[in-house]
Amino acid sequence: MDKMVILDSDGVINHVADDDVTTVGNWDPIGGSIEAINRLKKAGYLVTIATNQSGIARGLYSEQELQQMHLKMTKMLETRGASIDGIFYCPHGPEANCICRKPKPGLLFQIAKKYDIDLSQTPFVGDNISDVQAAKMANAKPVLVRTGKGEYVMQNFPEALDVPVYDDLAHFVRETLRRR
Numbered sequence: 001m002d003k004m005v006i007l008d009s010d011g012v013i014n015h016v017a018d019d020d021v022t023t024v025g026n027w028d029p030i031g032g033s034i035e036a037i038n039r040l041k042k043a044g045y046l047v048t049i050a051t052n053q054s055g056i057a058r059g060l061y062s063e064q065e066l067q068q069m070h071l072k073m074t075k076m077l078e079t080r081g082a083s084i085d086g087i088f089y090c091p092h093g094p095e096a097n098c099i100c101r102k103p104k105p106g107l108l109f110q111i112a113k114k115y116d117i118d119l120s121q122t123p124f125v126g127d128n129i130s131d132v133q134a135a136k137m138a139n140a141k142p143v144l145v146r147t148g149k150g151e152y153v154m155q156n157f158p159e160a161l162d163v164p165v166y167d168d169l170a171h172f173v174r175e176t177l178r179r180r
């Protein structure tokens, strides 16, 4: 069975924009995150992304603009010899009550089904409490990074207390590959 690491994007791979809306223009990788994905790929992990993109439902950006953002990210990765195996996103707003918007576990279930992986052996690295909750509900392994909203979440949510915390994605990957 394949090994996988699932990542949230905003606040984990790229910086959260000031107004919380990531666009093609302000997509800015967190230091070391692209290299970290590269290292995971070289070590034989599948790497996928599970992200809420309610900006689509809210009319802040189009599905096409989101695709361009993803293209920009995959190009940056490819020039560094890495890649993402799949990007899974929820385009709905909170009022849609869909099953894919985190903290619901739907995106993680979609990923597990498509790649036939064991979620109980799969870290889901996020910066928000909704990432932790989705990971717990899907019986995956929640991981928090201090980047993005991570520091705030650690200090304000009791549910985050039992979750392993790393400075950033690069730190998580370094420790994960060391422990193998």
Ligand SMILES: [Mg+2]
Binding pocket: 008, 009, 010, 011, 012, 126, 127, 128, 148
């Ligand atoms: Mg995030």
Ligand SMILES: [Zn+2]
Binding pocket: 090, 091, 092, 098, 099, 100, 101
């Ligand atoms: Zn959804």
